[in-house]
Amino acid sequence: MSNIKQDPSIRNLLNRMPEEVQQSFTEEQLSHLKIAIGARQWGVHAVDCRGVVRLFKYRYYFVLLAGRNRRQLSATEKKASAIAQATVVTFVFFIVLLFIYLLKSALGINLFEGFSLGIWTYFKSLFL
Structure with missing residues (x-):
């Protein structure tokens, strides 16, 4: 089994589909689905600052999100x-x-x- 199929968000998505449909996805399709799912998780924020910093041979990404908390608090x-x-x-x-x-x-x-x-x-x- 591939690594992308082990991802929790992809696994959750695939579990809601019939077995024959699950098997029809390619690795590339699943990767794009993961990106599409991840892009919609956060919603709209008052402050949404994302970027990439190149440091030597590595690239680091940063995300700063701020906004009203709509979750129920414990x-x-x-x-x-x-x-x-x-x-x-x-x-x-x-x-x-x-x-x-x-x-x-x-x-x-x-x-x-x-x-x-x-x-x-x-x-x-x-x-x-």
């Missing part, structure tokens, strides 16, 4: 997603808070007389 993936989302929201919240504090300090507004966190002084020392 419980572990949902938990990881919730943690990542909470981390990002917390980080953005603190960045916005820092920006507001720096803006307040730049305008010379003191909420408590004689009290400073020292952030404005440190920020000014970075740029002077």
